[in-house]
Amino acid sequence: MYGTPPPDLDDAATKQARIEIIPLIDVIFFLLATFVLFTLSLDRTQIIPLNLPKVETPPDRIIIEPAEPVYLQVSDRGNYYWDQELISFPEVKLRLAQYATEHDPKIMLTSDDRANYGDAIRLLDAVRAAGIDQVSMETRFRRTGQ
Template identity: 30%
Template sequence: MKIRLPENNKPRIEMLPLIDVVFLLLVVFIYTMLSMVVHKGMPVSLPESSAVKPEKNTVLSVTINKDNLIFINKEPVDMEHLTHILKQKAKKEKKPDPDVLLFADKSISYQYLFKVLDRIRMAGLNQISLQADPEDQN
């Protein structure tokens, strides 16, 4: 009687589980990248709006906190030097008219906000985007 021994098969990598893992990693990576909003502002309590779109292609960030302190890209600046420093930073950028994100705490006065806006415009920057938090839809 002749006994047949099983053939020795080469080990192989199963592709279906590998594809599932790669797809899962791709989905997680895409989701995390889309959920991150890149800004250089300080943490402030922003006003809410139902039509908020996150800005991602910005160069300069101006933040006004609840104590009326002004920051440019997390560096503190006083009102008198705001225009001069913005002009300097705008010259360093590759774009001729860089975008400015303005993060203003919702507790600051309307008048103070307009003073800062005027200083930004006096620096020759006209692409200003006021930032807000998305409004709860409850």
């Protein structure tokens, strides 16, 4: 008709249909951008100013400051230190029992790099037997008695 020959039927049968992915990606990005913009427009936060009453501490109530942790250390020779003071293990148990009665007792366990594992566990058991729940293990290096 217009100077172009009609297509061969054999050529049309050998061509395979293919799916173009680029337009599909464009549509997905368009939907994603639309969803993001739509959800951002829904977030309208309004603030209502409130005048809340201020709480005053009654004069009979005493505010207790949090206690500093007690440092317990085990040396490589099996010596025990209570805040850098050399003491025996029975004295450690006695001090732990007294310290457990204070408000919010905290213990920091530390040891030498060559300390016996059994001595450290023995100290940890004594702390737990005294009823102290807040126990931390220090992981940095300390010299003996420091």
